[in-house]
Amino acid sequence: MQTQKLINDGNLAVDEMLAGILAAHPQHLWRPEHAPRAVIARHGPRPGKVALVIGGGSGHEPTFLGFVGKGLADAAAIGNVFASPPPQPAVDAALAANGGAGVLFMYGNYAGDVMNFDMAAELLEMEGIEARTVLTTDDIASSPVREKRRGVAGNVFIFKAAGAAADLMLPLDEVERIARHANARTFTMGVALSSCSLPQTRRPSFDLPPGEMEIGMGIHGEPGVRRGPLRPADEVTDEIMDALLAEMGASRGDRVAVLVNSLGATPLMELYILHARVAARLAQAGLSVHKVLVGPYCTSLDMAGASITLMHLDDELTRLIDHPCDCAMFRQG
Amino acid sequence: MQTQKLINDGNLAVDEMLAGILAAHPQHLWRPEHAPRAVIARHGPRPGKVALVIGGGSGHEPTFLGFVGKGLADAAAIGNVFASPPPQPAVDAALAANGGAGVLFMYGNYAGDVMNFDMAAELLEMEGIEARTVLTTDDIASSPVREKRRGVAGNVFIFKAAGAAADLMLPLDEVERIARHANARTFTMGVALSSCSLPQTRRPSFDLPPGEMEIGMGIHGEPGVRRGPLRPADEVTDEIMDALLAEMGASRGDRVAVLVNSLGATPLMELYILHARVAARLAQAGLSVHKVLVGPYCTSLDMAGASITLMHLDDELTRLIDHPCDCAMFRQG
Incomplete structure (x- = not known):
């Protein structure tokens, strides 16, 4: 049995959703030209500030892009439904949010996301931008071993703590430490x-x-x-x-x-x-x-x-x- | 086929929901003793201010009680699922929110709500408290005649306008005029x-x-x-x-x-x-x-x-x- 959805073409759902989000929240969000899957906080990124870049597959809204804004994440990379974004949107998001104090990538611990964001981090390093990563692993049902766990709804609190640290202009080492600490708890x-x-x-x-x-x-x-x-x-x-x-x-x-x-x-x-x-x-x-x-x-x-x-x-x-x-x-x- | 719900006893759903809401939002909401179905804004009601009291059946959350708070409604009367509250919760809500400048009842235009809130208004008048009523009628599909229409999601904007007017300490005549104006548009x-x-x-x-x-x-x-x-x-x-x-x-x-x-x-x-x-x-x-x-x-x-x-x-x-x-x-x- 088909379930009913208020959508048009299923293959366009993410792009149409993004269009609707950008139209609804122009005071909060913008999208760089030629970067259709990167969403940046209108107020947030600034010189000297660590850029907190989050992201992952779509279908979890308001996670991720709903948490992009002043005091929380600076940008998000948006994948297809339940699919990691490729490296380019993560690079686009990081470049647009970069304040010269380094980039912290944060996302749930899924193999596809790890692979793609790691490639993005390498691409950024090649441009001379320091990029670090903190994976969220809050889903206690997903493995007995913390490092193998998936990241789920606890993201909200973990991103919030890291975003606040970055908004307080703490250096990359500190924002990273706090992100790991928040995730561990x-x-x-x-x-x-x-x-x-x-x-x-x-x-x-x-x-x-x-x-x-x-x-x-x-x-x-x-x-x-x-x-x-x-x-x-x-x-x-x-x-x-x-x-x-x-x-x-x-x-x-x-x-x-x-x-x-x-x-x-x-x-x-x-x-x-x-x-x-x-x-x-x-x-x-x-x-x-x-x-x-x-x-x-x-x-x-x-x-x-x-x-x-x-x-x-x-x-x-x-x-x-x-x-x-x-x-x-x-x-x- | 039964649909699945995360509830306990269906007959207790509203009371258990209310317990969960009051436990989650003690900074925003309180409930008078002996008034289990009246919810009052922690900050909002004050001397000289028109009390905006909203309400109706449960099952529409965050409507109604989610809109009780400073700058919006002062109190809400809570009915059973899809059922109007009886007059007493509306009276309880109005008495707790009363600032001596009159009470404005606002709710969707449904026969049961009209009957019960009208009785509540009479009970208040007997205690010397002036109570007026503005019905919301924003559902254009429900009748060709504005006055016969039901009130639905537009409540959010209509309550918001009236709540702001009351928060600005406008007199009852003005708050009522604004509420009608907001509803009409x-x-x-x-x-x-x-x-x-x-x-x-x-x-x-x-x-x-x-x-x-x-x-x-x-x-x-x-x-x-x-x-x-x-x-x-x-x-x-x-x-x-x-x-x-x-x-x-x-x-x-x-x-x-x-x-x-x-x-x-x-x-x-x-x-x-x-x-x-x-x-x-x-x-x-x-x-x-x-x-x-x-x-x-x-x-x-x-x-x-x-x-x-x-x-x-x-x-x-x-x-x-x-x-x-x-x-x-x-x-x-």
Whole structure:
């Protein structure tokens, strides 16, 4: 059965989306001539500032380009749906955002992205621009080994911390250190209730029978840790929170930031029902909640489901998470 | 077939959602003791200020309670899913928000809401509090007669204008005049691609066969103006824009605010593809775009589909639409 989408030609979906985004947010975003897949912050890049360049496949909106703006990322490289951008858009984005203090590439840990951004970094080095990379690896369901994990919704907090550091004009070494530190303290796990479907095919991209859920599924449909009948929201939340809290290893009195994220088709009512349980569990664990985000932050096209992210704050991360930002799709005063 | 939802008991969905919202946004929202279905802005109500109280059924989040906050609404009365709140929550909300300068009730034009809020207004008058009402009627597909139309996503702009007027400490007469003026200049039309399903039943609440769309469908599944096979996004947008532009009757050079809204399950990629066409049509019509919102602003649970709203701005409305607001789910600097 075909799923229904408000699109034109599936092969043009990303370019048409970009046209719609640039038309909607001219105060926030611009695109260099001859660089159709690079999006740059209107206010943000400036001389002496480390350029934070993020990116990856499309279909996760507002990730990535919704987080380009003053106080957060300086630019994004935009791939096709669920596909890494080739090196050129990453180079274009970096060149347009370059302030002479080096470039930090940040993106989720996926083989295609690593290959393409590494090539972009080499191309930049050849032009005399120092480029470093921090991979996000917050998806605790994707591997027992931190370095092998994928990057998912926790990106929001990790990019936010690094973006704030860069906006504060810290040098490349410091922005890189903070980015790694933020990533190491961020933990995400999701649950899928349905497949998404690609614009090109309009068919489910994997099989998840009605009535089933998959805990830990990745944002491109990568296998999770457990499939079974859908359980009540509180039980699902508990399963995820048990895993997150065990990984995080926080002490009573520690502070956290929380993100309850929609994978695309799951509306706010359900996210807030999940959050009621998340809040109860954090209170039970004696953790203090410094910031809460609830909504679609890192989606998987029209997938039904949600993810929960905890960032284990310290004083430094708290300050950076509170730093103001003004992006097309994320704003904080 | 049951649709899947991340909920517990369907009958508790609204109360659990409210618990999750209050836990997530304590800086923005509070709830009076003994008033479980009234939500009040933490900063907003103050002596001498007209209290703007909005409300209606749940299932449209972030409408209504996401728009409670400084610079927008002072309080909201929360009904069950797709059901008007009874009079008491509206009275509770108004009493908690009352600053001695009168209360303005604003909500969509639905029979149940009119009955219940009118009773609330009478109860307030008995306590010596002046209460007036402005109904929103922006859904142009719902009737040829403005006064009979339903209120839908245009609420965001209409509430925003009235909330700004109240925040500027204008008197009740003026806030009411502005609210009516804002409503008269706001026009919305939607398209549904799937039914939503109620938490209590988890079954589609109406029948919309796969491959079909319904233009003009209401946010509770009220019949639209035309059902037919789903067309490409540009054609759907053109059909809606033709109707909106004809109703609005703007002249070349006039300014508009635009909202491309998800009905719940439709992700940002599709909304921005619609917006690309909206922007092209507005440029063609010689209209200048002052503000654009894209995202889930007035949903219908997990319904797939979208709506487009145009507000025909004048100098007064432009100023009010630009007024800062700080709500749990809507922020503007």
